[in-house]
Amino acid sequence: MVAGRYRLEEAVGSGAMGMVWRARDERLERVIALKRLIIRPGLTPAQTDEARRRAMREARIAARLQHRNAIAMLDVAEHDGDPCLVMEFLPSRSLSAVLAEEGTLPPEQVAAIGSQVAAALAAAHAAGIVHRDVKPGNILLGANGTVKITDFGISRAIDDGTVTETGMLAGTPAYLAPEIARGHDPSRASDVFSLGATLYHAVEGEPPFGMNPNPLALLHAVASGAITPPRGAGALTPTLMSLLRTEPVDRPTMEEAASVLALPTAPLPVPAVEPPTIPAKPKPVFPLLNRKAPAATQVVPPAHQPLQHPAQRPAQHPAPGPKRGVLVLLLLGVVVLAGAVTLVLLNATTQAPPRTITSTTVVTVSQDPPSAAPTTTPSPVAAPQKITDFSSAGRLVIAYYGDGDPAQRWDMLGPNGKAAFGDQNGFQQYWGQYQYVASRNANGVTSNADGSVNVPVDVTVKTAAGGEQTAKRNVKVILAGGRYLIDSDSR
Numbered sequence: 001m002v003a004g005r006y007r008l009e010e011a012v013g014s015g016a017m018g019m020v021w022r023a024r025d026e027r028l029e030r031v032i033a034l035k036r037l038i039i040r041p042g043l044t045p046a047q048t049d050e051a052r053r054r055a056m057r058e059a060r061i062a063a064r065l066q067h068r069n070a071i072a073m074l075d076v077a078e079h080d081g082d083p084c085l086v087m088e089f090l091p092s093r094s095l096s097a098v099l100a101e102e103g104t105l106p107p108e109q110v111a112a113i114g115s116q117v118a119a120a121l122a123a124a125h126a127a128g129i130v131h132r133d134v135k136p137g138n139i140l141l142g143a144n145g146t147v148k149i150t151d152f153g154i155s156r157a158i159d160d161g162t163v164t165e166t167g168m169l170a171g172t173p174a175y176l177a178p179e180i181a182r183g184h185d186p187s188r189a190s191d192v193f194s195l196g197a198t199l200y201h202a203v204e205g206e207p208p209f210g211m212n213p214n215p216l217a218l219l220h221a222v223a224s225g226a227i228t229p230p231r232g233a234g235a236l237t238p239t240l241m242s243l244l245r246t247e248p249v250d251r252p253t254m255e256e257a258a259s260v261l262a263l264p265t266a267p268l269p270v271p272a273v274e275p276p277t278i279p280a281k282p283k284p285v286f287p288l289l290n291r292k293a294p295a296a297t298q299v300v301p302p303a304h305q306p307l308q309h310p311a312q313r314p315a316q317h318p319a320p321g322p323k324r325g326v327l328v329l330l331l332l333g334v335v336v337l338a339g340a341v342t343l344v345l346l347n348a349t350t351q352a353p354p355r356t357i358t359s360t361t362v363v364t365v366s367q368d369p370p371s372a373a374p375t376t377t378p379s380p381v382a383a384p385q386k387i388t389d390f391s392s393a394g395r396l397v398i399a400y401y402g403d404g405d406p407a408q409r410w411d412m413l414g415p416n417g418k419a420a421f422g423d424q425n426g427f428q429q430y431w432g433q434y435q436y437v438a439s440r441n442a443n444g445v446t447s448n449a450d451g452s453v454n455v456p457v458d459v460t461v462k463t464a465a466g467g468e469q470t471a472k473r474n475v476k477v478i479l480a481g482g483r484y485l486i487d488s489d490s491r
Contacts, residue, residue: 001026002084003077006034013094014038018055022089032074035085055083062087062152064127069120071140071150090148095202096136103205107236110202111261113139116147118195118258125188125254132186134194135175136201173218174207178225178246189248192257196243203233208244238402242438250462256440263395385479386451393477394442396484397455400475401439406431414478414487421491430491434461452478452487 001007005027012033013020023034037055039048062073062085075086095113099105105113117139121131131138131152138151173181177193180186201207208227212218225246233240239260245251252260387393400412406428410418413427421427431437442457455477460470476488 002034002036002079006032006077006084006086008034018085025086031089033071033087033089034077035087036079037082037084039082052083055085058152059083059085061129065120065124065129065152067120067123069116069146069148070124071148087150090140090142090146092140092142092146092148094137095139095141095198098141099136099202099205104232105202107203107232107234110199110233111236111239112145113141113147113202114195114199115258115261117149117198118254118261120149121191121195122254122258125191130186130188131191131194133172133175134191134198135172136198137172139198173215173222174209174211175201176219176222177248178223179248181219181223187248188254189251192243192251192254193245193248195254195257196240199236200227200230200233200240200244203236203240204230205232235399238399238404241403245436250436250438252438252440259440260398263391263398384451387447387453387477387479387484390445390453392484393445393453393455394457396477396486397442397457397475398439400486400490401437401457401459403436403438412486413490414480414485417486417488417490420489434463436462448476452476 002023005025006023007026008021008023010022011019012022018035018037020033020035023032024030025032035055037051039051043051056076059073059076062071066072071090072088073085074088077084077086117134121134124131129152131149133151134149138149140148140150142148175194175197177186177190180190197207197209209218209221212221227241227244230237230240239257242252242260243257396412400409402409407424409431410424410427413421418424418427421430438460440458440460442455444456446454448454453476455475457473457475458470459473460468462468473490474488475486475490478485478487
């Protein structure tokens with residue numbers, strides 16, 4: 001029994017600073033988690049006092065954060081002179097335990113986990129708290145799908161005094177941001193990188209810098225910032241690589257990370273009739289980011305239809321009017337008369353034996369100007385549909401202005417969107433001038449009369465020379481053949 005009311009039932013975890021128990025609050029008759037401080041043998045009185053102050057600081061910081069995806073701090077009790085942290089109990093398994101058993105997780109599940117963790121960390125950052133130890137062991141997966149982050153033991157409140165041992169490196173090396181390994185102070189951007197490293201581990205089976213047992217070699221690899229793009233992340237790859245950018249200023253905020261990670265989980269509406277050229281297949285959880293362009297006939301807009309020679313389409317024009325028929329008869333009469341006169345003259349001036357003259361008369365009637373001729377609009381292969389799922393349009397725009405494969409981004413464009421670049425070579429040449437492309441704030445979507453939508457978005461580009469620009473763009477998105485496509489100039 002701790003503090004006269006908390007009965008310890010089962011040890012559920014341990015760390016460098018304490019052991020966590022499932023316990024029962026006898027007074028309120030509820031299950032709680034209780035973290036008892038571990039005083040390591042051989043500590044000096046000053047070090048023991050510092051450990052106690054650390055535990056109290058963790059309690060103060062955790063109590064400032066109230067979020068559905070963070071373990072709540074309920075109370076601080078004292079037992080044998082040591083503080084005991086009383087926390088919410090979540091029946092769960094840590095992400096590290098799940099990965100140890102299963103190896104890897106599907107990208108869509110990893111994104112769902114990451115979005116909940118990022119939401120809690122965004123709230124922590126808004127409260128001035130940097131976690132500093134985001135890793136699989138500190139992420140709890142509830143049986144009902146709830147995900148919560150815990151253990152603010154080495155967290156730092158920006159406006160709170162720090163308690164740091166001399167020479168101590170805060171965090172777990174395998175998930176540290178490069179700037180921390182280089183000796184810089186932890187920041188909100190460092191948490192973003194650690195979250196990316198955690199999600200990378202979940203889809204790849206190991207952290208981005210490996211699991212070298214030599215901590216100095218591992219820190220050297222972390223400091224380099226060189227990351228091999230994941231092979232099992234699929235459509236999640238661009239998002240992961242944005243979280244894992246080497247320079248802190250190039251990473252998205254935690255709020256932006258939460259927004260992007262949450263987007264792919266929303267399902268797309270199923271079209272009423274699938275085009276026959278698209279093979280039926282199960283709808284993925286990542287409907288926009290990992291959907292390949294179907295092998296369907298490309299839609300050619302009316303402005304780009306090749307003109308046909310009149311002789312190839314006589315049925316498209318009405319019969320000549322009376323004036324045109326009179327003109328043709330007069331021309332034929334002139335030609336026949338000229339032929340007869342020629343025959344008479346030849347017979348009169350020569351004594352050669354009579355011969356048969358075979359002639360071919362070609363009458364060419366000039367075509368009326370295109371503006372005067374009746375026109376027909378070709379039917380597109382897949383007629384545009386009305387967009388009602390604005391979030392899907394926003395996800396497409398975020399995915400397009402990202403670090404994805406150029407060929408995949410090209411396939412996100414509709415006919416007019418592709419025409420703006422001329423061809424795929426022009427597309428790659430244009431975007432190749434930038435070191436990276438990022439986007440955010442794809443919201444405020446508005447509908448158009450033709451069923452398409454306009455998506456405003458903030459796009460940031462950085463050139464190889466280091467120049468960075470952010471501009472607001474208004475992107476038109478259409479829905480054709482069950483696919484969302486950007487159909488405006490997206491440069």
